[in-house]
Every structure is written in structure tokens, then in C-alpha cells.
Amino acid sequence: MVTGYAALLRGIMPSNPAMRNERLRAVFEELGLERVASVLASGNIVFHAPAQDTAALEERIQDALHERLGIPGGTLVRTGDELRALLDSDPFPGLTHGRGSYLTVVFLKNRPAAPVVLPEDPDPRTRVVGYDAVARAFLAVIDNSDPGRTPDFMAWVGRTYGKEVTVRTWLTVQRVAGRLEA
Incomplete structure (x- = not known):
């Protein structure tokens, strides 16, 4: 049976x-x-296998x-079914992605041995809203409305989970899943 997959690559510039989309696609092919x-141009490759x-x-x-390209970053793979289930769960009910409500998905590389203990608001402008076990991801809403103050969310993610994660906006996850379904 052929399955749709999404590769979420870390550290793509x-x-x-060496990191341009055409070079990345060539490696997959x-x-x-x-x-x-x-x-998009940020390390999201969809494919079937x-x-x-x-x-x-x-x-x-x-x-x-x-x-082939000297890319040292990490690779996280999710099936189209996992992404579709995440989207269908509607983890951000009533919210839209914008400066004051920047919707993010933090994909964990490995499946935790025990349920993930979510942080108590890692930053005053960040609210963790849940964990999706199927997608192995937790979801957070970040307030980026004050351009002079950047939330410490990304630094917290790095300190807490190391390099075995990647973060995508909710809009990017929707686009990736949509591309797999096209």
C-alpha cells in the first residue's frame, strides 16, 4: 500500500x-x-512511498x-493520516493565526515513553493548549503582537526538548497536509 508522507526538515536556510527546494527534492527522488x-521554502517535503x-x-x-548535501539537521516524518487527524481534531477552536495568536505545532521526533507533561506557560505570552499523541506534537498559541518583545518560546523549546523537534505554524501544517491530499 502506498502512503503519503511529510518530511519536516530542521535547519533549512x-x-x-545546498538547501534549495530543487536540491532537497532531488535527494528524495x-x-x-x-x-x-x-x-514553501522552509524544509517541508511531501512524497509517497x-x-x-x-x-x-x-x-x-x-x-x-x-x-549528498551536507545538511546536518534533523528529519521528522509524519504520515498524511497523522497530519489529517491532527487537523481534524481542531486543537485551536475559534482562533485564527495572526500576530496576537500565532498558532504553532511542536513536532517531537520520538514517541515519549510516557504521556508528555506539558509546561505551565513557558513564557507569559505563550499558552500551551494540548498534546496530540498521534502526531507526537504539542500545540501552543504565542502572542507576537509586541514587535519589541519576542516571546522566549523557541528558546524554551530548545532547552526542554533539544534538537529532536521542529516547529511549524498551523498554517504550514494545513498547507503540507493539503499538498499531500492534492
């Missing part, structure tokens, strides 16, 4: 020639993955990206 497409263990797929993709 589109200004770096060389691995024999099908219907490879990029979504026979159903398989996502951890092994992550490792295979990351090894190829490192070997």
Missing part, C-alpha cells in the same frame, strides 16, 4: 544553495520516493541529506 513536492516504519524512513532520508 533557503539562502544556502534519488531515494526512489514518488510524487515528491516541496511546500510504500507503507513503512517512519523512524527508519527518517534515518534513511537524514543520512542521504547529510551525505
Whole structure:
């Protein structure tokens, strides 16, 4: 059975020639993955392949990206079904993505051995709203309305979870899932 997947790549800088979408897509195609497409210019690659263990797929993709393009960052893979279930759960009811309500999804690479203990408001302008076990992600709303004060959310994520995570906006997750379904 062929399955749709999304690879969420860490540390992609589109200004770096080795990290441009066409180069990233070429690596996926060389691995024999099908219907490879990029979504935005920030390391979101969708593709189709026979159903398989996502951890092994992550490792295979990351090894190829490192070997062919020198990209040291992490690779997190989710199935289209996992992303669709996350979207269908409507974790941000009544909210829209904007400066005062910047909707984010923090994808964890590994499935926690125990339920994730969510932080008590890691920053006064950040509100963690829940954890989605299927997508292995927690969801947060960040208030970015004061351009002079940047919330400490990203620093907190790095300190708490290290480099085994990647953060996407809710809009990006919607676009990635939509591209898989197209």
C-alpha cells in the first residue's frame, strides 16, 4: 500500500544553495520516493512511498541529506493520516493565526515513553493548549503582537526538548497536509 508522507526538515536556510527546494527534492527522488513536492521554502517535503516504519524512513532520508548535501539537521516524518487527524481534531477552536495568536505545532521526533507533561506557560505570552499523541506534537498559541518583545518560546523549546523537534505554524501544517491530499 502506498502512503503519503511529510518530511519536516530542521535547519533549512533557503539562502544556502545546498538547501534549495530543487536540491532537497532531488535527494528524495534519488531515494526512489514518488510524487515528491516541496511546500514553501522552509524544509517541508511531501512524497509517497510504500507503507513503512517512519523512524527508519527518517534515518534513511537524514543520512542521504547529510551525505549528498551536507545538511546536518534533523528529519521528522509524519504520515498524511497523522497530519489529517491532527487537523481534524481542531486543537485551536475559534482562533485564527495572526500576530496576537500565532498558532504553532511542536513536532517531537520520538514517541515519549510516557504521556508528555506539558509546561505551565513557558513564557507569559505563550499558552500551551494540548498534546496530540498521534502526531507526537504539542500545540501552543504565542502572542507576537509586541514587535519589541519576542516571546522566549523557541528558546524554551530548545532547552526542554533539544534538537529532536521542529516547529511549524498551523498554517504550514494545513498547507503540507493539503499538498499531500492534492
